[in-house]
Amino acid sequence: MRSFPVFTLASRWRRGALFAVLAGALAVSGCAGEGASGGSGPGAVARDNASCRDARRELDQLDARGVPNLIEASNNGKKLSAKQQGEVDRYNRLLEIYLGSRCHL
Numbered sequence: 001m002r003s004f005p006v007f008t009l010a011s012r013w014r015r016g017a018l019f020a021v022l023a024g025a026l027a028v029s030g031c032a033g034e035g036a037s038g039g040s041g042p043g044a045v046a047r048d049n050a051s052c053r054d055a056r057r058e059l060d061q062l063d064a065r066g067v068p069n070l071i072e073a074s075n076n077g078k079k080l081s082a083k084q085q086g087e088v089d090r091y092n093r094l095l096e097i098y099l100g101s102r103c104h105l
Helices: 009-037 049-064 067-075 082-100
Strands: none
Touching (some): 049 067
């Protein structure tokens, strides 16, 4: 007598259908949760257009003063003055605010 596998085609189909339904439910609940919280991560903050404009304006001013070159020099091991390091730190904080608030979207 020949033995058949424990899982028949019908039970495999049911498991596949159950998996598809559960995956769909998780996807829908994930999308709903993202919209409700206002962001996709724990550090995400609601976007405020005025603060986004202010951050972007100050970033542009620091760009014009050559701060990205100072960041590159600092990353390559060059010592910076206290004023230059302060500008680098300010640029990094503004960039974190700008990207964290999702202003770039």
